[in-house]
Amino acid sequence: MSRLADMSTSAIRVDVRSTVGRDYPVLVGPGTLRRLPTLLSEHAAAHSYALVGDDRVMDLHGAHVAGVMETLGRPVHRLTFPHGEANKNRTEWIRLTDTLLERGMGRDGCVVALGGGVTGDLAGFVAASYLRGIPVVQLPTSIVAMVDSSVGGKTGVDVPLGKNLVGAFHPPRFVLADTELARTLPPEERSQGLAEAVKHGAIVDASYMAGVEAEAHGLLAGSDPATTRMVVRSVEIKAEVVSRDEMEGGLRQILNFGHTLGHALEAASGYRLPHGSAVAVGMILEARLGEMLGITEAGTAERIRTAVAAVGLPVEPPAGLSLPHILGLLSRDKKARGGEVRFVLLKRVGEVFSGEDGGAPAWSHSVPSDAVARVLDGV
Numbered sequence: 355m356s357r358l359a360d361m362s363t364s365a366i367r368v369d370v371r372s373t374v375g376r377d378y379p380v381l382v383g384p385g386t387l388r389r390l391p392t393l394l395s396e397h398a399a400a401h402s403y404a405l406v407g408d409d410r411v412m413d414l415h416g417a418h419v420a421g422v423m424e425t426l427g428r429p430v431h432r433l434t435f436p437h438g439e440a441n442k443n444r445t446e447w448i449r450l451t452d453t454l455l456e457r458g459m460g461r462d463g464c465v466v467a468l469g470g471g472v473t474g475d476l477a478g479f480v481a482a483s484y485l486r487g488i489p490v491v492q493l494p495t496s497i498v499a500m501v502d503s504s505v506g507g508k509t510g511v512d513v514p515l516g517k518n519l520v521g522a523f524h525p526p527r528f529v530l531a532d533t534e535l536a537r538t539l540p541p542e543e544r545s546q547g548l549a550e551a552v553k554h555g556a557i558v559d560a561s562y563m564a565g566v567e568a569e570a571h572g573l574l575a576g577s578d579p580a581t582t583r584m585v586v587r588s589v590e591i592k593a594e595v596v597s598r599d600e601m602e603g604g605l606r607q608i609l610n611f612g613h614t615l616g617h618a619l620e621a622a623s624g625y626r627l628p629h630g631s632a633v634a635v636g637m638i639l640e641a642r643l644g645e646m647l648g649i650t651e652a653g654t655a656e657r658i659r660t661a662v663a664a665v666g667l668p669v670e671p672p673a674g675l676s677l678p679h680i681l682g683l684l685s686r687d688k689k690a691r692g693g694e695v696r697f698v699l700l701k702r703v704g705e706v707f708s709g710e711d712g713g714a715p716a717w718s719h720s721v722p723s724d725a726v727a728r729v730l731d732g733v
């Protein structure tokens with residue numbers, strides 16, 4: 355049987371090791387939703403389920419997914435919140451947890467998060483905190499959620515002082531990424547997710563980055579086989595990293611490549627620049643920074659720029675951002691330690707530079723601020 359034919363009937367499975375929770379499987383492929391009842395009984399048997407999603411995703415897929423879950427013969431409560439990052443907040447966390455209390459969900463309940471990264475983070479944090487913690491299952495529907503946020507156990511909400519500042523590590527019982535659910539995703543949301551796939555290639559697998567670039571057309575058009583291949587490889591990479599360093603004591607930092615400058619650009623734009631676009635530009639600039647410091651092989655930034663452009667993302671920051679403002683935001687980055695801004699730097703596409711810090715490998719590095727200013731000044 356060809357790989358394509360095989361993909362239409364079976365899920366590809368990647369396992370994630372966890373010390374915070376149990377080890378968990380991630381299943382990827384078109385049509386894998388039909389496995390949901392079996393997976394729920396095997397990994398997340400519960401007296402009742404809360405299917406949590408934003409209004410857009412619940413309108414599109416909520417009834418179908420609830421119907422599949424109801425074949426288990428257990429109550430399924432549908433909980434909807436308004437879509438958008440602005441609703442990944444404590445107000446919605448209060449509303450959702452109060453609703454679960456009113457519906458009488460006990461410690462034998464389970465949350466099923468259906469949606470993009472906003473839903474995964476918010477519903478995951480509801481599960482992490484409700485009655486001191488009940489299981490969560492992640493059903494990602496956006497590319498961001500499939501390739502990134504559903505794996506790794508980070509949950510949380512945004513607060514006025516910053517994004518993701520209140521939360522918990524709460525690994526899911528399993529992740530089911532049915533790529534057919536992503537067919538309804540608007541194209542601009544699709545390219546936002548491709549930024550993280552390019553990042554996965556840039557940090558550990560040059561041929562994967564080249565593959566994402568080569569398949570950009572199919573990926574942007576929502577082709578199931580291309581999307582499945584990408585999600586599988588990204589999940590393998592993220593699973594490998596978080597299995598080795600779940601709590602981000604070291605290696606997990608490499609997933610922040612492109613994010614130090616990306617976060618500053620996002621904030622400097624007043625969050626008008628979407629996260630994927632900011633990371634896309636951040637990766638190019640951070641590769642240039644590494645080249646300037648003599649750490650990153652010449653031509654790396656250019657290769658990343660070509661991949662970023664292929665997946666329909668910007669290669670330059672939006673006009674009108676002020677350099678002092680960006681530099682000010684950088685020094686307030688929550689990953690800044692002892693006042694130093696730290697960057698994940700590449701050796702080349704597919705390989706992260708790991709220097710030594712007191713004998714231990716260091717995955718992020720402080721960089722003189724004048725070098726950062728020079729890179730930003732050049733755009």
Ligand SMILES: NC(=O)c1ccc[n+]([C@@H]2O[C@H](COP(=O)([O-])OP(=O)(O)OC[C@H]3O[C@@H](n4cnc5c(N)ncnc54)[C@H](O)[C@@H]3O)[C@@H](O)[C@H]2O)c1
Pocket residue numbers: 408410411414437438439442469470471472473475495496497498499502503504505506507508509517518535536537538539540543546
């Ligand atoms: N926990 C983590 O490790 C982690 C990692 C990366 C990102 N994140 C978080 O993820 C969030 C971004 O995720 P996102 O980009 O998925 O945002 P999102 O959840 O807001 O989804 C983007 C938009 O697409 C819609 N949508 C999602 N799936 C759809 C589908 N199948 N069909 C039609 N519309 C669909 C949503 O309704 C929303 O309007 C951020 O809050 C970020 O902090 C978390």
Ligand SMILES: [Zn+2]
Pocket residue numbers: 550613629633
């Ligand atoms: Zn990101």
